[in-house]
Amino acid sequence: MTSRRNGAHRLEPTMAKRQFEVTGLAIQLLGTEGALRFMNRENASLGGRPIDLAIASDEGRKRVEEALSRLSPIGQP
Numbered sequence: 502m503t504s505r506r507n508g509a510h511r512l513e514p515t516m517a518k519r520q521f522e523v524t525g526l527a528i529q530l531l532g533t534e535g536a537l538r539f540m541n542r543e544n545a546s547l548g549g550r551p552i553d554l555a556i557a558s559d560e561g562r563k564r565v566e567e568a569l570s571r572l573s574p575i576g577q578p
Contacts, residue, residue, distance in 0.1 A: 512556065519562045523555040526566060530573040539572065540565075 512520060527536035540552040547554055547564055554561035 516556045519559070520552065520556045523562050523565055523569075524552070527551075527569055530569055539569070544568070 524536065524540060527540055530536075531539055540555075541550060543549065544551055547568060551565045551568065555565040556562075
């Protein structure tokens, strides 16, 4: 992450891309409210908040996407 003058942090481009894509998938599968709940709450089976894991690495994103597919009513993204 990089810092801006006002003290806020901006994600690196690859991190922002992972955040955007996995959040879009979560919204598509769970709806807006369900996606917000899932992405921002601690998830014991994933070992952290899904949004943090997805942003941190490609492996984390893959794990979150797999968890989403298991939660999806249709079973697949």
